[in-house]
Amino acid sequence: xxxxxQMEGPVTLSEEAFLTINxxxxxxxxxxxxxxxxxxxxxLQLLLKxxxxxxxxxxxxxEATYRKETTSFHLEKGxxxxxxxxxxxxxxxxxxxxxxSYQLTFGKGTKLSVIP
Amino acid sequence: DTGVSQDPRHKITKRGQNVTFRCDPIxxxxxxxxxxxxxxxxxxxxxxxxxxxxxxxxxLLSDRFSAxxxxxxxxxxxxxxxxxxxxxxxxxxxxxxxxxxxxTEAFFGQGTRLxxx
Numbered sequence: 229x230x231x232x233x234q235m236e237g238p239v240t241l242s243e244e245a246f247l248t249i250n251x252x253x254x255x256x257x258x259x260x261x262x263x264x265x266x267x268x269x270x271x272l273q274l275l276l277k278x279x280x281x282x283x284x285x286x287x288x289x290x291e292a293t294y295r296k297e298t299t300s301f302h303l304e305k306g307x308x309x310x311x312x313x314x315x316x317x318x319x320x321x322x323x324x325x326x327x328x329s330y331q332l333t334f335g336k337g338t339k340l341s342v343i344p
Numbered sequence: 345d346t347g348v349s350q351d352p353r354h355k356i357t358k359r360g361q362n363v364t365f366r367c368d369p370i371x372x373x374x375x376x377x378x379x380x381x382x383x384x385x386x387x388x389x390x391x392x393x394x395x396x397x398x399x400x401x402x403x404l405l406s407d408r409f410s411a412x413x414x415x416x417x418x419x420x421x422x423x424x425x426x427x428x429x430x431x432x433x434x435x436x437x438x439x440x441x442x443x444x445x446x447x448t449e450a451f452f453g454q455g456t457r458l459x460x461x
Contacts (some may be wrong), residue, residue, distance in 0.1 A: 232386070262449075271348070272387070272435070272452040317386050331377060331400070332450060334386030 230255045234318045234335035241308055241342050249303040249338045251292075251318035259320040261285075261294050261301040262332065265313045275303075275316070308342045315339045348453035350436050355428055356459045364422045365456045369438030369456065376419050377450060378411055379435040387435055393419060394441070426460045433457050 235250040253261070263275040263285070276285030281296035290305045301318060318335040349368040357363050369376050374395050379387035390409070392400040395416035405411075408426075413419040423430055434457075437450040 264452075271454040272437075274449045274451075277449065319386070330448070331389040332379075332387070333389070333390060336384065336386050 230259070230320060232243040232318050232320055232333055232335035234316075235338050237315075237337070238339040238341060239267065241340070243310055243342055243344050244307045245342075247303070247305040247308045247312075247340070249316055249318075249329075251301045251303065251335060253299050253301065253318075253320050253334055254332075255266070255299075255320055258296075260318045261292070262321070263290070263292055263301070263303050264317040264319055264334075268314070272317065308340070308344045313340055313342045348438055348451050349435055350434075350453035352456055353392050353454065354457045354459075356461060359428060359460055360424065362419055362424045362427055363426060365416055365434055365458075365459065367419045367453060369417070369419070369422070369435030370435065370440075370451055371417075372440065373438035373451070374416070374441040375439045375448075376413060377437045377439075378421050379418070379437065381433040381435055381455070382431075390421075421434075423458075428460045431460045 231254045233252050238324045260279040262277045264272045265275045266272050274336045276287040278285040278294035281294055284293045292301050292303045319332040321330040351366045355363055365411045376393040378390040380390055381387040389402050390405050391411050393413040396413050408424045411421045431454040435452055437452045439448045439450045
């Protein structure tokens with residue numbers, strides 16, 4: 229079945245440090261890939277997505293590239309801020325059941341803390 | 345529209361009691377999903393509605409769980425005879441049907457945190 233494996237946390241970085249959160253996946257077919265973020269006290273919200281191989285998703289300085297050959301979708305940011313402190317979830321769409329549902333399969337999440 | 349709304353935000357119940365949660369999706373979103381998230385884990389899919397039809401249920405959804413979306417708008421998730429293992433965050437998400445589903449962002453509510461004591 230589908231699965232997502234992401235880097236164990238927590239991750240603690242100093243402000244302006246470089247961030248990488250690794251994510252690899254196992255899936256049938258060609259899923260779309262997503263990074264969701266959960267800020268303290270808030271719901272999950274989409275950070276970025278990529279829908280086919282070699283696509284790069286980007287938002288708020290974060291980037292991730294859909295690498296089919298390595299089945300990876302690593303999240304990167306060149307210079308993190310305190311406001312980036314949150315839990316980050318890698319996810320893929322599927323499996324597709326034929327009933328119209330493209331439920332998301334999530335990784336376990338990586339908690340990021342950025343200190344001034 | 346303020347997004348996906350869930351009620352209540354927190355629920356503490358005694359083992360064996362029944363509980364019901366409500367989700368109001370973004371209006372015009374025909375797809376509605378329920379997920380469960382336990383501590384230290386990512387959300388896990390429970391069930392899916394397209395309009396009022398419940399089209400898919402996960403193996404996680406035991407017979408003590410039932411979900412409805414009677415008019416294709418809001419949805420309810422009921423857990424009967426709650427057990428301590430039901431303690432989790434229950435998340436609702438919605439997405440529109442006008443786009444290709446596999447590419448479509450799911451909009452999540454803030455969740456209902458259930459504690460069974």
